Amino acid sequence: MEQEVGWEPKLLGFLCRWCSYAGADLAGISRKKYPANIKIIKVPCSGRVDPLFIIKALRLGFDGVLVSGCYPGDCHYQTGNYCARRRMAITKKFLEYMGIESQRIQASWVSASEGGKLAEVVTEVTKELREIGPNQLFADGK
Amino acid sequence: MENKKIEQKLRQEAKTLLQQRRVDYIIGYEMGSLKFTTTPLITKSENDTDRLVVNPFIVNNLSVYLTEVKGKVGIVVKGCDSRSIVSLIQDNKIAREALVIMGIPCPGLIDLKKVELLLGKDRDELDNITRDGDKVVIMVDGKESNFPATEVLFDNCLVCEFPTPQEYDVLLGEPTFPVGDITAGQAKIRQLKEMAPQQRWEFWKNEFSRCIRCYACRNVCPACFCQKCFVEESEPQWVLPTPKWQDNLLFQAIRNIHVAGRCTDCGECERVCPMNISLRSLTREMYEIVGELFQYKAGMDKNALPLLTAYESTEVEDFIR
């Protein structure tokens, strides 16, 4: 696979506003460093993330997608993250079966107080994405 | 011969239902206009019930009409179709009370594409096809040849676990048991799974570059009941209406995820695809994933919550950081 010089993975994060997004904020405030590779979309709940968003992000050229929500039991809406967990499990397995590298679809639980964990997750995921290289899945070439 | 008896019983039953006004419509099968073809019969008329048939070619999953036909319906179902109905009930798409389900134990249907491949002849060039237990007898040019049923049944019939309807008001005929040749039915998927991810992706890319976006797979699917499909959404436009392979693939991937836990592996999507895309290799795998992760089988319990709205407090999450 050809790799552009200076290529950096692009990661799209769907972060729950009640926890992970606040976690990202906290990481910022407390100056915990995490890679600038992540673009964040704030969602009301990890349960809001339709698998469509994930594959569309890959179609648009993101190298990986991270969905991050509240720990089980902590959902602001009681059950949103449970539903998200089922959906993510299915989506991840199914898209892997279609041939999408498992590293490209990621999930995490990060609470509002875990700025450090979010930074860690983003760092790890970015590292994994760097290893598998750029997303060429939807490239046109014949 | 068994079919003939079932057919007689079915015609009588359907006629009575209409006569006694217990249903407004009967949905069943009648002989089609081509050889070895049946076609859905949707009727209000008692007289039409004499046209109802039961044979190894009753391929359509008639439950797809239930969200469309108004009033009380008497419907003919096979094992897989009955599960589609249960699934529709689970999703509150139809009411059980509005249905009279006439179940037909189904020993598997004959896949004419397989027959054609096997004999190198098209269906209209064959004289006769009959099912005789675990054999299928085909007459061509006046000559009879025997094939093991497992060679000519649909792949999804070969892996069918519940050939007898799960939900019915009347069962016409004796319960049957899986004809099963799981290995043959799963061959394609196994091959795919042995490939490297990139190879698999190439395979699907190749399949979906044939897709012409006729939406037959979606429209024939009883689990695809959305009023407005996400592909028709224009703001935002998730998928380009142009049949580029990327968008075709995205459409089908999401369609499969949307019907996870509803898909009963009835195989209709693959059967109807005019471009011969191996769609069941997706739906079946999803069926397996759902079973493996959540011990869930679509359309088995009409009182259960739909798969993706239910949860257990502890569940698979080894993939979550």
Added chain:
Amino acid sequence: MINNKKINKRDIGNLLNEWSQEFTVFVPLRESGVAMLSKWDGKDTGFMDWHRNTVQPIKANFFPPMEEMFSFQKGKEGYHIELPSSDEHKQLIFGIRPCDARALIILDMTFKDLYEDPYYLPKRNNMVLIGLGCTNPYDSCFCTSLGINPGESADVDLMLTDMGDQFLIEEITEVGKELIAKASRVEEATEADEAEAREVKEASYNKVTRKIDTEGIKEKLLSCFEDQDFWEKVSTKCISCGICTFLCPTCYCFDINDELVRRQGTRFRSWDSCAFPVYTKMPMENPRLEKWRRVRQKVCHKFEFYPMNFDIIACVGCGRCIRQCLVNWDITQTLNSLPTRV
């Protein structure tokens, strides 16, 4: 009088190779289990002994499922529009059936109408058609009801008749004549060959048993146009997919859409179908929201509107819509059951 030619089937491979020098040669192939016209690989001549028509009709060669109309890009000077490069080779299509050849004549009418279509017509004008008479029509074929002889066609450049080991060649156009003049291993057909070909054609004509009555069909449809009960009844089992229209050799409806990928845009045209509710959807209303209206549109477009506008029925009886329909919706049954006004 007789000046037809013939060629031995085993020489066809060579002939196609010769033609490949000048043309992009297409033959009916069953790649991935779907019969369609594909670029000839120079080897496989199985299509000669496979006596059936393709699933995907020939229109795809001139009016593909999707096609780039132009690309656009925003620069300093504003938008710049560019047409796709038109380095297309002249096409030679081998083995086209009489019904499909006629379908092209019907498509031409729309694409030439009023404004010439700049995508279809150049491809259409840059091709050679080698027809091949049917010897084994499907049970869904009803071409003879539409004035088409499955064994003959005047809508091609050369017409071939399968006589077992050899093909009889009729030179229909000057282009066809020139092709044959340059071709090697072509012989003069004998009286006996002619007689045999006539027999083959007649036999194939008689094999088409499905019929519709086209006599006064335009008027019949006109009189039952507002018969909602009838149209509702015939449309009940339709599931509104696009198979019958996409695979119809005379259906031409299309959609136009833009794709924008990082400032680089492309406008595509792609097949569309009157069976889809979105096809006619407007923001506030949809004139053909109900299924029966869409089914009526499909039938009437072919058998009523097209004859009104172009004096020809837009159906060639190829039977694809019957054969491929997933619920066996049969247009011949609908046409043969039109209510007659009392």
Added chain:
Amino acid sequence: MRITDINQRERFLANGNVYLPHIVKIEKVVDETYDTRTFHFNFKDEKLKKEFTFQSGQFALCSIFGAGEAPFAISSSPTRRGHLECTVRQVGKLTNALHRLGIGAEIGFRGPYGNGFPMGFLQGKNLAFVAGGIGLSPLRSLIWNVIDNRDNYEKIDIIYGARSPADLCFKYDLDTWSKDKGINMVTTVDKGDESWTGRVGFVPQVLEQVAPSPSNAVAIVCGPPIMIRFTFPVLEKLGFPPEQMITTLEKRMKCGIGKCGRCNIGNIYVCRDGPVFTYAQIKSLVSSEY
């Protein structure tokens, strides 16, 4: 009814390719209502700027590159050269994208398409314009056209209605027309608000009250389909023969030239054979899906 001659329009084809848009530049944006704007634009090409002509009632396909293409009636009058105007309500992907554009933005334009209003037939007649909502935009082109050639026409009635005062388009024109002594301008709304002092009532009802005389008159109707369908019977009641009722229809369109298939009513294509029809023509159509 089918048009066979397009000679005069062929010279406006870009590169001889009927699907290629010309690039036009937005020169001005006018807010008509909360969801409707009029875009003033002009060709980038100097030659076209000078030569481009059209007829009132014709439409064009406007491209917002990346969002697609849709048909819009040209709402300016061919008598007022210098720029073109299209009035657009925000209803979907494309119109949303258009509304996001401002002065200087470039869009695609191809046309003019369709038949336009029968100017010769209208000459020397009393004209009754009946419009609803954004349906005024094609009529506006004609109204200005008529005003600029005022001597060629007799009495002019304009009956224009919208759902609410906030939905009235071209308020600046309505003002001018209502001050014009040669025009009987009637504005109405389905539902007024606290500041509305004008008429309240649906267009067909107001039309019945205004009751323009049918003698030597032509009624020109445009509005939402439902309004058009209710207006015809009123006009008939007033004594207008179907030949003297004219409307312009709207359908989903992609090509604009009678090929893509979707805008048909029976064998007639609204883009190719319309969009202007007499009621007599509409009644003679095979289908009532107008």
